[in-house]
Amino acid sequence: MPPRSPLAPDSFPALPVIGGVRFAAAQAGVRYKGRVDVMLALLDPGSVVTGVFTRSATRSANVLDCQAKIGHDSKAGAAIIVNSGNSNAFTGKAGDGSVRAICEAASGITGLPAERIFTSSTGVIGEPLPHDRIIAKLEELNEGLTEDAIEMAAKAIMTTDTFPKGATATIEVEGKPVKIAGIAKGSGMIAPDMATMLVYIFTDAQISRGALQEIVSTVNARTFNNITVDSDTSTSDTLLMAATGASGVDVTGNAAFAEAVETVFLDLAHQVVRDGEGATKFVTVTVTGAASDADARTHALAIANSPLVKTAIAGEDPNWGRIVMAVGKSGAAADRDTLSIRFGDVLVADKGWRAPDYREEQGAALMKEPEIDITVDIGLGQGSATVWTCDLTHGYIQINADYRS
Template sequence: MPVNLKAPVAQDLAPVAGIRIGVTEAGVRKANRKDVTVFLLDEGSHVAGVFTKNRFCAAPVQICREHLASHGQAIRAIVINTGNANAGTGADGLARAHATCDALAGLLKIDTQQVLPFSTGVIMEPLPVDRITAGLPAAIADAQPTHWAKAAEGIMTTDTLPKAFSASATVGGKTVQVTGISKGAGMIRPNMATMLSFLGTDAAISPELMPALAKTLADQSFNRITIDGDTSTNDSFVVVATNQAGNAPITDWNTADGQALMTALREVAQKLAQAIVRDGEGATKFIQIEVEQGRTEEECRLVAYAIAHSPLVKTAFFASDPNLGRILAAVGYAGIDDLDQTQIELFLDDVHVATQGGRNPAYQEADGQRVMKQQEIVVRVQLGRGSASTQLWTCDLSHDYVSINADYRS
C-alpha cells in the first residue's frame, strides 16, 4: 500500500489552457488497460525537458532530445505509451519510435519533429507500433482539457496509484494554473528514475528560460528521490508553458511574479516526486533525509544518498529496527575523506541518537523504536563542517519489493 498517498480526484486538477489530453486502450502489453496517452498543445506553447543520464537510454529519449533541439519552441504534441519501454532495441527501436511520431503528426497535420514520444515498461522488447498507431485516432478523439487524472492513470506501470497535483499563483494580476502528472515506483535514483512526468502551466514564460527551468525543477524534486538505487533508461521530465494566462511573460525569476510562479511550479514538482517515493514498490515507510552543516551541498548529497541507498539501512526501516549504527556507517563511507566522526550528530525526528560520533548517553532504545514504527520518518545528520545542507526523500525496502521485481515480466 502506498504511504499516505491517495488517488487524485479529477475535479481537483485544474485544466491548463492550451493543453488537451486524450487516453485510450491500445493493447500495448495487456488488454483492457489505458496505455496510450496524447497531449495536444496549442500553437505558441514552449516546451523543455530533462532526461535520464543512463548511457543506454531508450529510443524515445534519443528522439525527444533531437526534436527539442530542433523544434523546442514549436512542439505541438506528446505521445506516451506504457507497457513497453522501447529500450535496448537498437536501430529497430528508433525506427518504431519515429513511426509513432510520423503517425501522430500525420493525423494532426504537423511536422514529425513537432511530436515528442515517450515509452515506459519492459526493456528489450520490440515496440508494438502498429497497436499504438491504431489507437491514436481514439486518443485524439478523447482529448479534453480536464483529462489530467485519466492521463495519470494511463502512464502507470507498477504504480499502485495515479499521481497528479495542481497549484495556482497570481502573476501580473492574473491567476495562472500549474498541473502535472508523474509515474514511477521502482528503478528510482537521482538523475531521475524509471519515471515520466509532465507538468503544464498556462503562464507566459520567456522561451529562453525554459531549458534552465526544467533542470532547476528536476534538481529540486525528481533528482532528490531514490527507491532502490537504479537509474532507468527512460527517465523524462517535461515542462510545458502554453502562454495563455495573459500575464506579461516571465523574463526573470528574481522578481515577485517570477518567485510566485516558481513556488507553484516547485510545489507541484515536489509533490509529484514525493508521490513516487510514497508509492515505491513494496514501500511501507516514507523517509526524509536531511544533512546539515556540510562544507558544500555536494558533500551533503553524498551523505544523504549513502544513507538512502544502503540496503541495510532500508531493511532496518522496514523492520522498525533502530539498528542505527547502520546510518553512521553509511555516513562514514559516503566519500568525505577528511570527515571528523567526533563532529557527527544524528537525530530520528525528535530523538537525539548520536552525539560527537557516539551514542547519546540520553538515548533510549524505546525512543528509537517508537520513531522507527512511524510511517513517516525524518533522519537528520549534522556534519559539523559548515553551513551547507540538502534533503531528499526515500523509502524502506521490503519483501514485496523483491516479489514485484521478480514477477515483473510475467
C-alpha cells in the first residue's frame, strides 16, 4: 500500500449522527483480505434519495441500475450497499444479474422493495463480481447497523485511497439544527466533465426529492465536476445524497442549506484531490476574464490536466510557459496579448510577455509550498471558473504500473 498522502488532513473529522440513517461495514473478501470492503447504509421511511452519475458510455451495471431507480418518489425507506475491490463494470449481462441478485437478497433481509436498494461497486473493471460473497454478509450488516458507524463505512469503500474521507456542516433554522454528513472515495481515474467518484451524503433536513436533486446537480457542477487527478473518468462514478427529514426542519428554498451542502461537497472533493495517486501538491487553478464561464472551465481543465504542467509542479519548477501552452491548446478563445498569469499573488506573465518585475526566485519559492494557486486572466470577457488538481509524480506511475484497477 502507498503511504498516507502528505496532503491528507490530520484525522477523520468528527461526523455528527444524522437521524434516520444507520451504517454497517463488513469483510466480504470481494478482493481485499483483512479489511472491511462492503458497507450498508439504511435510511428510514420518508427519506428521499437523489444522485448524479458518470456519463461514461461504458458505465457499470450498478450505475445503470441506480439511474433507473433514482427519479422516483417512495414512502418506503432505502438502502445503499457499496463494495470495493471490483467495479462490476464491463461484466456484461452477468453484471446486471449480480446487481439484481444483491438487491433481491437485500430486499428479503431489510423488507424494503428492491427498487429502493441502491448499489455501487468500485475496483477492477471487467472481472465477474463475486456477488455471493456480498450477499453472504447482508444479514450480518443488517444486524450490525448503528447510527455512528459512518467512519467504518468510509473505510469500506476505499481502493487506492490512502485515507478515508468525511465532511460535515450544520446550519440552524429557527433555532433548530440541520445536519449534513458525507463520505467519499477516489484517488485515481478521477476526472470531471461527467459526474464524480463514489460519494454518499446524508442530511436530516426535510426537503422534497425534486428540490434536493436540483441542489445536488447544481452544487456538483461547481465541486466534484471541477476536480481532476488524471483526466481519466471512472465507469462507476456515483454520488448519492439522502435526506431523512429527522430534524423536522423544512429547508425548501433555504439558501443557507444549499451553501452548507456546497461546503460539504467541496470539502470532500478537495480531499479526493489531496489523495490523488502520488500527489504531493494541491493545486488550485482559477481562470478569469474568459469569454464565458464554459471557456474559463475549458482553459482551467486544460491546465489542470496537462502532463507537462503537472510534472513541472512535481519538480517545483515555476514553468509558466507550459501554462501558456495549455491555454493555447484548450480550444477556448484566448489572445496572447491580453493574457496574464499569477502564481499566488505574484504577477508572472502579463499581456503576452513575461512580467517586467517578475524574478524566477519568486516563482521558485512559491512552488516549494504544498498548496499552489495558479490564476490566469484571459483578458477577453467576464467568464470564470476554478478547478482543483494535484501534481503528476513518480508515485502515480508506481501505483498505476502495478495496481490492477
